[in-house]
Amino acid sequence: DHRGVAVLAEGILARHPDAARKLAESFRRHKARKYYWAVTLGRPVLANGRIEAALAKSEGSFEKMERNEDGGRRALTFYSVIESAGRIAAWVALWPVTGRTHQLRAHLALINAPILGDPKYGQKDDFGLPRQLHLFARRLIIPHPKGGMIDAVAPLPDHFKPAFSHFGFSGHTDEDPFKALRGD
Secondary structure (H helix, E strand, O other): OOOOEEEEOOEEEEOOHHHHHHHHHHHHOOOOEEEEEEEEEOOOOOOEEEEEOOEEEOOOOOOOEEEOOOOOEOOEEEEEEEEEEOOOEEEEEEEEOOOOOOHHHHHHHHOOOOEOOOHHHOOOOOOOOOOOOOEEEEEEEEEOOOOOEEEEEOOOOHHHHHHHHHHOOOOOOOOOOOHHHHOO
């Protein structure tokens, strides 16, 4: 039952001011979980892990973030490699606990696994694949304003399909890669 809330392909829309307030509060209190999928060039060394690195705007660039433990804002991302093509590429699930500008892009670049189609954070090769950022919000799990949970899952974007085919990724997983981290 989604009374008061509309679940759309683009996200969640509150139909009433009270629902909007409760949804916003869920994001502020970190009760909402957003999971992303990415295709990376290079494979993270560990199959599962956390990237914790403070981020700040890069000097001389208003559009790029870099690690800055002294002047940056804390940023935490959990990741899980779902499948890999050796060390060449990986299909990675991401859970940004914090929500900093370009957090996922910068964090993956820090562990030498930049996102396919991302020239700003270390694009190496595009393998002749679409030059689009291979990162998208796959799943949103958020408390419903009237109780219970909303669990919205987005389909794989069309521009991901050639990359999945090229690297041999199945594109299918029903498992929650972060269940063990949550402890539920």
